[in-house]
Amino acid sequence: MTISQRTIKIALATVISILIAQFFQLEYTVSAGIIAILSVLDTKKSSVTTAIQRVISTILALTIATILFQLFGFNTYIFGIYLFFYVPLAYRFNVQSGIAPCSVLVTHLLLEKSTSLTWVLNEFSLMLIGAGIAILFNLYMPSKATQIISLREQVEAKMREVLLSFDRSLQDGRGKNQFQLLDELDDLLEKARQVVYVEFDNQLLAQSTYDIRYFDMRKEQSTILRYMAINLNLCRLPTRENKILAGMFYLTADQLHEQNTGIYLMDDINALLQFFRESELPVTRAEFENRAILFQLLNDFTRFIQTKKDFYEAHADVLNAR
Template sequence: MSVFQKSIKVILVTWIAVQIATFLGLNYPSSAGIIGLLSLLDTRRSTLLTAKRRVLSMTSAMLAAILCFSLFGLNIWAFGLSMAIYIPLAYKYEWDIGLSVSTVGVFHLLDTGSLALPVILNELGLFAIGVSLALLANIYMPSHQKEIIAARNRVELLLKGLVLRFHHILATGQSSDEVHRIQQLEKEIQTALELVYRDQSNQLFQRTDYEVHYFEMRLEQCHYLLQMVEDIQHCHFSAEESLILAQLFKDTAQQLEDKSTPIHLIDRIDHYLQVFRERPLPKSREEFESRSFLLQIFRDLERFIHLKVQFHQRYPQDQLSDD
């Protein structure tokens, strides 16, 4: 939601709450506007949760105040005692978000000097108006689905480009700042995750963790890319080994946007791992290190692909529509 939309919503909720309280002839009508303003948060879920806590907070504060004022009279000492009862409960049960509003309500009882039913109903009415309008105002929350789909497409495009870069490095021996590219992709994924979490907070009933798991899967794949690029840069492979790896990275890149599970690639990697394990033992330290790096890259690439396999096994049908 834009700053302009949010500002308009806050202004309208505050103004309408005051007008309704005034129309109903309630005392302290501005309090209804303040309650509405404080209850209006960025997402549906946070607004609903806050409203629930404010209701519990207000209820406990009023009950404590009525008890203390009835026993010890309407004075500041009884007020202090009621707060001594209410405040620890509010913090213990996480109702403290309604502490200020509830305290103002109790102050109104003290200021009025009466515990008559109309006075108590006045405070409850102010509270109900403010909270209800905040909840109504947050019925409308713009969906971020189109932005999430666009972010997914960007991530897949960047990831595919990175994996193809691995193919290029192995095929030509030329590399550039791949680490920086991967870090930029990680930032893109983190931004997308923040968008997904925000969108989830506006879904009260129909929730899915699909998008969260999707971007988390891509983020974990980035970690394997970082490991593989470091291994590639620290060793020299034979022409045959470079060709095999280059082709595997190329095939992996081609299936990144494919909704099928690339199990065949895992089978190929397992085959190559077996082939290289059965080769004669290295005769020098350099050969030993190269063999070790080679096997590690195969294993990391296998894990990289396996992440997507696991994801598609968990979500057999793609749940993000491009509509």
């Protein structure tokens, strides 16, 4: 939600809450507006959850305050005792979001020196109006679907860049792979994670975890790529095996897409593993070390492709519907 959207929602929700409270001839009507301000949050889920918590918190606060004021009278010391009981109970029942607004409502009872049903209902009504109007305004949340699609494409494009850099690194055998691309990829994944969780919290009824799982999968792949980058920097011999594995990275970069099943790539990797096993043994120490690193790279790359393959199999129904 942009600042302008939030500003409009807060302003309208505040004014309407006060007007409704005035229409029902409640006292301290401005408090309904203040509660609305506090209840306009970033997502539908957080708004509804907080509103429910504050209603429960109001019942708790008014009950404690009524008992204490009835037993010991209306004064500042009793208000302090009320807080002594109310605050820990609010945390205990996970309704602490209502501590501030509910305590303001209790001060109205203190100022009026009354806990009559009329005054208790007045305070409860202020909470219902403020929180309720805020929920109504928060039912409209712009969809982030377009932004999520864009982030998905950016993540995939950045992964292609990483794989192509791996290809170049293995081709020349200089071991100068840079981590800047991986850092940029992780930044994109973190941004995407924040966006998809906001979108998820704005889906009150039909919630889908697909986008969350997708970017979790890409994050897992990014971690594997980082391990591979470390090993790539140790490959300093431009051998035939280097070029073959580099070709696999190039092929994967060319095919990297949300819809790719990973099945054919896994077949290619298995064929490459068999080729490595049947190749002539290294002769020099440097060749032996290089072969060991290549074998580790291939094992890590197998995990990279298997991660995507597992994701596709788990979400085939969603992917096939697209």
